[in-house]
Amino acid sequence: MRDFPSCFGENGVQVSDTSCSSVDAIKASQNSVTCVYRCKLVAKSCLISVIWSRNLMGPCVSIEIQDSSHRCIFRVDVRPSLFSKRKGSKCLEVHSTKVEIFWDLSGAQFGSGPEPLEGYYIAVVAKQEMVLLVGNLRKEAFKKTGAVCLLPNTQFISKKEHISGKKIYSSKAQFCENGELHDLRIEFDTTTSQSPALLIRIDSKTVIHIDHLHWKFRGNCAINIDGLPVEVFWDVHNWLFGPGLGNAVFLFYTSLSAHKLWNCQPIHDPSISSAALSWSYSSQTFGDSKLSGLGFSLFLYAWKIE
Helix, strand or coil, X not given: CCCHHHHCCHHHCCCCCCCHHHHHXXXXXXXXXXXXXXXXXXXXXXXXXXXXXXXXXXXXXXXXXXXXXXXXXXXXXXCHHHHCCXXXXXXXXXXXXXXXEEEECCCCEECCCCCEEXXXXXXXXXXXXXXXXXXXXXXXXXXXXXXXXXXXXXXEEEEEEEEEECCEEEEEECCCCCCCCEEEEEEEECCCCCCXXXXXXXXXXXXXXXXXXXXXXXXXXXXXXXXXXXXXXXXXXXXXXXXXXXXXXXXXXXXXXXXHHECCCCCCCCCCCCCCCCECCCHHHHHHCCCCCCXXXXXXXXXXXX
């Protein structure tokens, strides 16, 4: 396997700008969850991203469709000023075919994060076929859209989530489709006198324990969850050596070699700061996705707050 730290040369580290605009961008990114699905739209592969976020006005959601060349062919934003309606639809034309996006967030229930827990649906429909259905209100979605079937082979391939804390960072993770929902907990242990330690727990069970973190701030290892091999990558450089607004990055990846998903080029996304870690679905990766069992990727951006 490719050496994980080799992705982080001098060219891969950037110091975050401490200007007000940069701070605002970072704070905004800390309240977002991006879910990416690989679907068939009009017999062609595409990626559909559902981006949940929250600002001072309230929750927001964006639905974006990209073709295989990463060209955005459609995007709809439901912003706080429109969230009072919480129901709606948009139409677009793809390859001379009518495609409709429906959403109903009128009964959505939220927890501490920007992604709703239940009581909602988002549906993408073409030729009376349900291309993508997100949320637990499945019957309501089929009734509203008039879709007669749900297309097979739709795959939830990636989730990117921002979490924050002082020494403990918590999330919930599902490592395969229809798999068990697990409690995931990352601990930054500074009680040792020599060097901090990193602990990762799944359902209260410690699956990774890294001592001497000053020397092992980047690395990877393999664990087993639900009978599946899961590769775990971490980069906590910013927790130890970076500015106050820095974040650590964790990747949990099932199935094929995870190093194919790394983009080792410099990062320009302010939400990533100088963590020097980026991911993208490049043309090569998109082509590789034809392989069965490509797997699922969970990215956690852990922001340390004082």
